Amino acid sequence: MIETATETDRLDRRRQSIVESARALFVEQGFERTTLGHIVDRAGGSLATVYKLFGNKEGLLDAVVFDQAGSGESLIREVASEGAPPAETLRRIAAKLHQRLLDPGEVALVRIVIARSIEDPTFARRFFETTAMCTRQALQRIFGAWSEAGVAMEGDPEMLAEIFLGLIISDLQTEAISHGVAGKPSQERLALRTEFFLKGSGLLE
Amino acid sequence: MIETATETDRLDRRRQSIVESARALFVEQGFERTTLGHIVDRAGGSLATVYKLFGNKEGLLDAVVFDQAGSGESLIREVASEGAPPAETLRRIAAKLHQRLLDPGEVALVRIVIARSIEDPTFARRFFETTAMCTRQALQRIFGAWSEAGVAMEGDPEMLAEIFLGLIISDLQTEAISHGVAGKPSQERLALRTEFFLKGSGLLE
DNA sequence: GCGAAGGTGTAATAGGCATTACACCTGTAG
DNA sequence: CTACAGGTGTAATGCCTATTACACCTTCGC
Numbered sequence: 001m002i003e004t005a006t007e008t009d010r011l012d013r014r015r016q017s018i019v020e021s022a023r024a025l026f027v028e029q030g031f032e033r034t035t036l037g038h039i040v041d042r043a044g045g046s047l048a049t050v051y052k053l054f055g056n057k058e059g060l061l062d063a064v065v066f067d068q069a070g071s072g073e074s075l076i077r078e079v080a081s082e083g084a085p086p087a088e089t090l091r092r093i094a095a096k097l098h099q100r101l102l103d104p105g106e107v108a109l110v111r112i113v114i115a116r117s118i119e120d121p122t123f124a125r126r127f128f129e130t131t132a133m134c135t136r137q138a139l140q141r142i143f144g145a146w147s148e149a150g151v152a153m154e155g156d157p158e159m160l161a162e163i164f165l166g167l168i169i170s171d172l173q174t175e176a177i178s179h180g181v182a183g184k185p186s187q188e189r190l191a192l193r194t195e196f197f198l199k200g201s202g203l204l205e
Numbered sequence: 206m207i208e209t210a211t212e213t214d215r216l217d218r219r220r221q222s223i224v225e226s227a228r229a230l231f232v233e234q235g236f237e238r239t240t241l242g243h244i245v246d247r248a249g250g251s252l253a254t255v256y257k258l259f260g261n262k263e264g265l266l267d268a269v270v271f272d273q274a275g276s277g278e279s280l281i282r283e284v285a286s287e288g289a290p291p292a293e294t295l296r297r298i299a300a301k302l303h304q305r306l307l308d309p310g311e312v313a314l315v316r317i318v319i320a321r322s323i324e325d326p327t328f329a330r331r332f333f334e335t336t337a338m339c340t341r342q343a344l345q346r347i348f349g350a351w352s353e354a355g356v357a358m359e360g361d362p363e364m365l366a367e368i369f370l371g372l373i374i375s376d377l378q379t380e381a382i383s384h385g386v387a388g389k390p391s392q393e394r395l396a397l398r399t400e401f402f403l404k405g406s407g408l409l410e
Numbered sequence: 411g412c413g414a415a416g417g418t419g420t421a422a423t424a425g426g427c428a429t430t431a432c433a434c435c436t437g438t439a440g
Numbered sequence: 441c442t443a444c445a446g447g448t449g450t451a452a453t454g455c456c457t458a459t460t461a462c463a464c465c466t467t468c469g470c
Contacts, residue, residue, distance in 0.1 A: 011447085030323040032237040035427060046449045047429085057428070108323075114382055115320030118235040118313075121384040128383040154404070159397050163372070166398075170371030173378035177319055178333040179326040192364050193371075199359070200405025216417085240457060251419045252459085262458070 015053050015063075018043045023064045027108040031061055031116060062123075065113060068105070069127060071134030072097050076142065086146050086153075086203045090164065094194045095187060097135070098168050102185055107175050114176070132169070136161050146203075154202040163201075167193050220258050220268075223248045228269045232313040236266055236321060267328075270318060273310070274332060276339035277302050281347065291351050291358075291408045295369065299399045300392060302340070303373050307390055312380050319381070341370050351408075359407040372398050 021043035025034040036057060040047055054060040072093075079092045100106065117124030143157035153160065171185040198204040226248035230239040241262060245252055259265040277298075284297045305311065322329030348362035358365065376390040403409040 027323075030320070033324055036429090037427075040449095046447090048448060048450095051429075052447080110382070111319050111323050114316050115235070115323060117382065117384060118232075118316050118320060119238055124382050125384055125386045128379075128386055132379065132382070133387070155397070155401060159394070159401070162394070163398055163401060166371055166375030167368070169375040169378050173374050173381075174333075174337065176378075177315070177322065177329050177337070179322060179330055181330045181333055182338070189364070189367070192360070193368055196360060196364070196368060196405055200401055219417095241459090242457075245419095251417090253418060253420095256459075257417080 011053075014043075014045050014049055018045060018050060018053065018060070019063050019067055022060050023068070023105075023109075026061070026064060026112055027105070031057075031112060036060075061112075061116065065109060065127060066130070068109060069131055071131050071138070072100065073134045073138040075100065076135065076138040080142055085205055086151055087198050087205050089142075090198065090203065091191070091194055093139075094164070094168065094190060098171065098185075098187070098190050101168055101172050102175060107172065110172065111176050132165070136165050139164055152202055154200070160201055164197055167197060216258075219248075219250050219254055223250060223255060223258065223265070224268050224272055227265050228273070228310075228314075231266070231269060231317050232310070236262075236317060241265075266317075266321065270314060270332060271335070273314060274336055276336050276343070277305065278339045278343040280305065281340065281343040285347055290410055291356055292403050292410050294347075295403065295408065296396070296399055298344075299369070299373065299395060303376065303390075303392070303395050306373055306377050307380060312377065315377065316381050337370070337374070341366050344369055357407055359405070365406055369402055372402060 018039065022034070022039045025039055025042065028034075036047060036050055039060075040050060050060065054063055075096055076093055079089055079096065082089070082092075084092065113124050113127045139161035140157045143153070143160045147153060147157060155163075167190070171190070174182045175185060195204075223244065227239070227244045230244055230247065233239075241252060241255055244265075245255060255265065259268055280301055281298055284294055284301065287294070287297075289297065318329050318332045344366035345362045348358070348365045352358060352362060360368075372395070376395070379387045380390060400409075
């Protein structure tokens with residue numbers, strides 16, 4: 001049978017719906033405690049559909065994580081292409097990256113990946129490579145480009161990228177484990193830290 | 206019956222043995238996939254003993270995590286009491302704290318806590334309060350003391366403590382999720398970052 | 411030795427869940 | 441209209457594991 005457009009659509013919507021329900025439940029209860037039954041109850045459709053679309057529970061987790069996960073690479077590219085001076089560019093990147101990574105959904109996703117990583121390290125490595133590693137390399141390229149363009153800065157691009165990303169990642173880690181106890185990682189405190197970085201790297205105009 | 210010393214010892218050793226086996230297995234396979242049966246097989250003793258000592262599986266997790274978890278507070282106190290100048294003191298603290306937090310056992314523990322935190326946020330908050338929060342406060346006190354003693358520094362103690370700890374925490378987060386892919390977080394790279402911090406904070410002698 | 415108190419090992423209990431098997435329904439082509 | 445092909449819902453299947461119940465044994469005071 002040749003698939004018609006409407007059928008493809010329906011399957012697509014089913015897929016979407018299942019992934020969304022699964023994500024919500026994984027985020028609430030974790031992977032192991034979430035049963036396929038509950039996911040199906042919430043999403044509509046049926047178990048058979050889940051197995052047809054994702055193979056098994058792990059396949060569904062894969063879809064949940066990698067449908068959403070994105071690196072900050074494009075975000076960095078966009079801001080960089082605005083052509084602002086280095087200091088301002090970095091301020092914008094910090095703010096946007098922070099906002100994206102500290103989004104509750106994103107934090108929850110990171111928790112799930114770390115949890116899963118205990119029994120399946122490969123899974124977490126894959127996640128890391130498609131997110132943090134890409135982001136860091138994009139940052140490193142920016143520092144490198146500035147350096148070659150004659151912008152004065154203290155420290156090599158690799159270290160600067162590491163420190164700069166660390167300013168944001170440390171908030172993510174704190175939030176992942178403290179569930180809000182540490183106080184909201186606010187934009188103002190991030191801004192303070194960003195200025196600290198700018199001064200230290202000699203990039204402050 | 207009045208407990209004799211040898212009996213207390215035996216129970217203590219049993220407890221120790223069970224906690225150690227549980228930790229090893231939790232670290233390898235995660236909390237949910239580890240069965241009490243396997244723990245007992247490995248530790249010796251029996252299920253009944255586990256239930257007597259820990260109540261249930263969660264109680265055992267609690268013992269595993271909080272027996273080991275310690276804040277960096279005492280470490281910081283010790284180094285501070287050596288009376289070295291601020292820059293040198295911070296170098297020593299960074300090195301020792303990094304070594305402790307990046308120890309594979311400690312990283313694995315953090316993974317377990319984060320995993321568990323999905324269904325029991327309170328648990329993770331408790332962990333956070335007895336570890337990271339204490340450490341940060343200890344750092345903050347040091348910066349505050351220096352500041353009051355007339356040492357010149359740029360930025361308030363709270364922010365400095367946040368950034369300084371972030372230098373180390375970001376490595377922990379990276380290691381927790383990347384399982385080594387990011388390359389060994391080496392002492393040399395930490396040293397570079399520490400110098401960056403010292404320059405930026407104006408604490409370099 | 412001896413009796414008891416409590417630790418120890420083993421064998422149920424009981425429920426849960428991923429996965430599979432199967433029957434039904436719906437929409438389509440001829 | 442009819443037969444069918446594949447999606448869909450439901451009811452097993454089969455295994456696993458936290459927890460409990462119970463019988464045995466070790467140890468210690470006397």
